[in-house]
Amino acid sequence: MIETQKWTPEMVAEFKRRRRGRNWLLLGVLGGFCLVIYAVACVKLYQTGGMW
Amino acid sequence: MSESVVNSVELGATAADWLALLKPRVLTLVVFTGAVGLVIAPSHMNPVLGLVAILCITIAAGAAGAINMWYDRDIDAIMKRTASRPIPAGRISAEGGLIFGVTLALFSVLVMAMATNLVAAGILALSIGFYVFVYTIWLKRRTPQNIVIGGAAGAFPAMIGWAAATGTVSLEPVLLFLIAFFWTPPHFWSLSLYASGDYERAGVPMLPVVRGARYTRQNVMAYTLVLVPFTLAPWALGYMGWVYGVTASVLGAMFIWYAWAVLTDKQDEAGKSLTKDKPAKAAFRFSILYLFILFGACAVDRFV
Numbered sequence: 603m604i605e606t607q608k609w610t611p612e613m614v615a616e617f618k619r620r621r622r623g624r625n626w627l628l629l630g631v632l633g634g635f636c637l638v639i640y641a642v643a644c645v646k647l648y649q650t651g652g653m654w
Numbered sequence: 655m656s657e658s659v660v661n662s663v664e665l666g667a668t669a670a671d672w673l674a675l676l677k678p679r680v681l682t683l684v685v686f687t688g689a690v691g692l693v694i695a696p697s698h699m700n701p702v703l704g705l706v707a708i709l710c711i712t713i714a715a716g717a718a719g720a721i722n723m724w725y726d727r728d729i730d731a732i733m734k735r736t737a738s739r740p741i742p743a744g745r746i747s748a749e750g751g752l753i754f755g756v757t758l759a760l761f762s763v764l765v766m767a768m769a770t771n772l773v774a775a776g777i778l779a780l781s782i783g784f785y786v787f788v789y790t791i792w793l794k795r796r797t798p799q800n801i802v803i804g805g806a807a808g809a810f811p812a813m814i815g816w817a818a819a820t821g822t823v824s825l826e827p828v829l830l831f832l833i834a835f836f837w838t839p840p841h842f843w844s845l846s847l848y849a850s851g852d853y854e855r856a857g858v859p860m861l862p863v864v865r866g867a868r869y870t871r872q873n874v875m876a877y878t879l880v881l882v883p884f885t886l887a888p889w890a891l892g893y894m895g896w897v898y899g900v901t902a903s904v905l906g907a908m909f910i911w912y913a914w915a916v917l918t919d920k921q922d923e924a925g926k927s928l929t930k931d932k933p934a935k936a937a938f939r940f941s942i943l944y945l946f947i948l949f950g951a952c953a954v955d956r957f958v
Contacts, residue, residue, distance in 0.1 A: 617665045627669035635761065638706055642769045645702050 671740040675723055675751055676716030676758075683945060684715040684811045687834060690949040691815025691827060694956045699819045706769040707818035711811050714762035714778050718785040718807070720755030724748055725790050733852035766818070774818040781810035795857070798864040805838030806831075812949070826893045830952070832884050834945070839877040840913055841941035843870050847916070848931035868925025871917045874937065878913035882906035885948060894955050901951035905944050912937040 609617070688711040692704055699707075723730065723741050731742035740746040759782050767775035789804030809831045816827035843861055846853070847870055850862040862870045885906055889899035915933035922928060 613665065620666050620668050623669040624667065624672070627672060638709065638765060639768075641702050642706055642765065645700050646768075649700070 667740055667745040671745050672754065674740055675720040675746065675754060677719035677723075678716070680719060681712055681715055683942070684808065685712050686946060687830070687949050688712075688811035688815040690953050691812030691830060692819050693815075693953050695816045695819035695827075697820045703769050704819070707766060707774065707815065710762040710766040710769070710778065711814055713758050714766075714782050715811070717755045717758035717762060718782045720751055720758065721782075721786050722790045724752040724755060725786070726794075727751075729795075729856040729858060732856040735849070735852050766814075770818040771821040773821050773823065774814055777810060777814050777817055777823070781807050781814065784810070796859070798859045798861040800859070801842045802839050805842070806835055808838060809834035825891070826888065829884065829888050829891075829893070830949075833881070833948070836877055836881040836884055837941065837945055840874045840881065840909070841938065841945075843874050843877075844916060844934045844938040844941060846870065847874075847927070847934040866925050867921065867927070871919070871921075871925060874934075875913045875917045878909050882910060888952070894952065895958060897958050898951045898955040902948060905948055909937075909940065909944055912940050
């Protein structure tokens, strides 16, 4: 567990900033993965005539 | 340990730290050569699938870099150039780095298989395995020839791009592979001539550390002389036209000139430079430009 009691307000703010950055990155990566899989599936279905 | 370092570690990794695990600077060349392999292949590929294939090559190369950083964390901590990397600096745990790398590697191979074909996915998996097991784990700490054989891992992207588009591997992508393969030694050894101090401290047997600077200079020249005929082969065999032929000839002559300058640099008895390694630095910079222009000429030649 991270000990935060000795942290200054600046350190807490920096910790939150970093955590927010990591969370946005993770969201972007997971969203990107979903988008890639979706796009590949669409193209493959279109190529095999199963899309429409 | 200074207060700022303690704070930096305690506060955790930034998003940039995770991205740094992918060695983004190395990726540029990988992406470019992979894209060229895909573009020059004699097959029409859906552009979305083409972009996904290039993305997979990029992610796979980044994943291999992350696993490399996990394995090399002990020597990275010793070398000045790499001590501030996220794992040796303690901002990302070793296990976290490994899981990150393996996850991305698996994802890239699976998506490549799904988007293109098993041949491309197989070579992609082979390239990751080669970089991690053959170069990083087996060769890097054992032999000064590490980057010669290990360089094959970095030479695969053009072949993967080609395989993604065609589903096969023929002589042409093999030639592109060989060009990138023989380009690696003069490129890397030019750098190692003026940056080998770090490797010496970490006990990594780079050529200048083990065999000396003079021998390294001779090898830069020798491998450049081996490289140039391979770059002319696609033209000589009729795969490429005059645009590529002229470009490869001019670039080849220039690379030989740079390698000659490295070989004949003013040096002491041990081969150490008396000119602050100016020729080696120039040769290293040129080698990067060389590969970009050469592969760029391949793509341009296709459309002329």
